[in-house]
Amino acid sequence: xxxxxxxxxxxxxxxxxxxxxxxxxxxxxxxxxxxQESIGESWEISAVPDSETVVANGVYAGATINNLIExxxxxxxxxxxxxxxxxxxxxxxxxxxxxxxxxIQVHPNxxxxxxxxxxxxxxxxxxxxxxxxxxxxTVGFKEEVDRDSYQKHxxxxxxxxxxxxxxxKAGDAFYIPTGRIHAIGAGVMLAEIQQSSDVTYRIYDYDxxxxxxxxxxxxxxxxxxxxxxxxxxxxxxxxxxxxxxxxNKLINSPYFKTNFxxxxxxxxxxxxxxxxxxxxxxxxxSATLVCQEENYSLVQGECILLPAGIDLIxxxxxxxxxxxxYL
Numbered sequence: 001x002x003x004x005x006x007x008x009x010x011x012x013x014x015x016x017x018x019x020x021x022x023x024x025x026x027x028x029x030x031x032x033x034x035x036q037e038s039i040g041e042s043w044e045i046s047a048v049p050d051s052e053t054v055v056a057n058g059v060y061a062g063a064t065i066n067n068l069i070e071x072x073x074x075x076x077x078x079x080x081x082x083x084x085x086x087x088x089x090x091x092x093x094x095x096x097x098x099x100x101x102x103x104i105q106v107h108p109n110x111x112x113x114x115x116x117x118x119x120x121x122x123x124x125x126x127x128x129x130x131x132x133x134x135x136x137x138t139v140g141f142k143e144e145v146d147r148d149s150y151q152k153h154x155x156x157x158x159x160x161x162x163x164x165x166x167x168x169k170a171g172d173a174f175y176i177p178t179g180r181i182h183a184i185g186a187g188v189m190l191a192e193i194q195q196s197s198d199v200t201y202r203i204y205d206y207d208x209x210x211x212x213x214x215x216x217x218x219x220x221x222x223x224x225x226x227x228x229x230x231x232x233x234x235x236x237x238x239x240x241x242x243x244x245x246x247x248n249k250l251i252n253s254p255y256f257k258t259n260f261x262x263x264x265x266x267x268x269x270x271x272x273x274x275x276x277x278x279x280x281x282x283x284x285x286s287a288t289l290v291c292q293e294e295n296y297s298l299v300q301g302e303c304i305l306l307p308a309g310i311d312l313i314x315x316x317x318x319x320x321x322x323x324x325x326y327l
Contacts, residue, residue: 003076003307005289005296006060008045008053015040016210016217019099021189025130026095026301038211041096044303045279047089048198065089068307078276078308081327090120090327091256093279093303094192095129102184103205103217104138104159107197108227109178116223117199121178123255124194125238127323128172129283132187138163139174139182139236146230154221159204164236170284173238173260175251179229191281193325195255201227247324259324263287263317269324272311276327279305285320289313298322 012022012030018040022028028042045065046053052064060068069089074082081090107113107122114120126137142164145153153159163181166172168188176182181203184190201220209216240260241248245267247259261267261280271278280289286299291306291313298304298320306313315322 002292003309004058004294005291005310005313006058006305006307007056007296008303008305009056011043011046011051011053012039013041013043013051014038014212016208016212017098017100017102017186019097021097021099022095022301025097025189027299028095028301038099040098041094042301043092043094044281045091045093045305047196048092051198072307075309076277076307078274078327080275081277081308084327088120088196090196091279091325092194092196092198093281093325094194095301096184096188096190096192098184098186098188101186101206103202104163104181104183105200105202106181106224106227107176107178108199108201108223112227113197113199119199120195120197122195122197122199123178123253124176124192125251125253125256125258126174126176126184127191127193127250127281127283128168128170128174129189129191130170131168131189134167135187136165136167136185137174137183137188138165138185139176140164140180140233141230144232147225150228150230151225154203166237171242173240173250174236175238175253177229177253179227181228191283191323193256193258193281193323250323255327257326261315261320261322261324263315263320263322265316267315269313269315270311271306271313271326274326275308277305277308278310279303279325280315281323281325283321283323285317287315287317287320287322289315
């Protein structure tokens with residue numbers, strides 16, 4: 001078998017808080033079935049049931065990731081990844097446009113998610129793309145909060161008073177481990193790398209109604225209580241180097257590893273030491289990925305997946321920025 005860089009057809013999701021930036025800024029093309037004014041998420045590479053993305057290019061066009069794993073097994077995922085995750089694709093890759101703020105929420109860890117939902121947990125990271133001026137995100141507690149005081153704040157509708165709110169700009173990065181309370185604020189567009197899970201516990205949703213249903217959305221305050229990590233952190237923002245034409249360590253976790261690539265000219269990448277598939281998300285500009293003497297375009301808002309069997313590539317650009325993702 002001969003692998004090649006794979007592009008996928010995104011799956012778009014209506015969200016009560018979604019906007020139109022995925023279309024106007026990232027040139028996403030929605031089908032008629034979508035509400036074009038409220039698309040909050042573009043799932044770029046997904047194996048989540050009912051939202052599986054399909055290959056858009058080459059001889060495997062129309063196949064899902066699960067189809068390819070079933071056919072090629074560890075040759076596609078990488079042996080260590082295949083063995084660790086029992087043949088399941090472990091990541092979900094998204095772009096998010098929040099015209100309005102998301103709910104204040106938390107994600108369960110692997111153990112809770114498996115027991116309650118038969119799912120992975122949801123550790124994730126955010127890479128902020130060009131967003132509106134004064135856009136903010138909420139991450140973690142800003143003071144000591146325990147289970148009892150948290151519940152009092154929830155009952156008194158004062159939870160936001162004890163949460164960190166950060167102004168963000170393009171290039172900011174945040175790791176959101178399971179258990180950490182968080183919310184994306186209005187006007188933020190970002191790239192998200194996460195475990196393959198769609199499990200979210202909403203804690204507070206501003207008492208707003210979904211225009212499609214006329215109802216408020218379900219909250220999961222009881223489920224969330226056992227999932228929250230009440231430990232106070234000293235830093236929530238991730239610092240990283242931005243040197244050109246080399247991989248700059250961004251966020252490395254047990255669930256995914258990411259590098260920031262600032263490409264000006266030609267960047268050669270030898271992936272032979274990575275026993276994993278590799279994903280490139282273009283977050284600024286455009287680049288040409290060269291693999292096996294074939295050229296693949298990669299523009300802002302696009303992703304491409306290299307199966308584990310691909311070792312050598314080059315990235316060529318006048319000025320592009322990409323996130324490299326692997327396990």
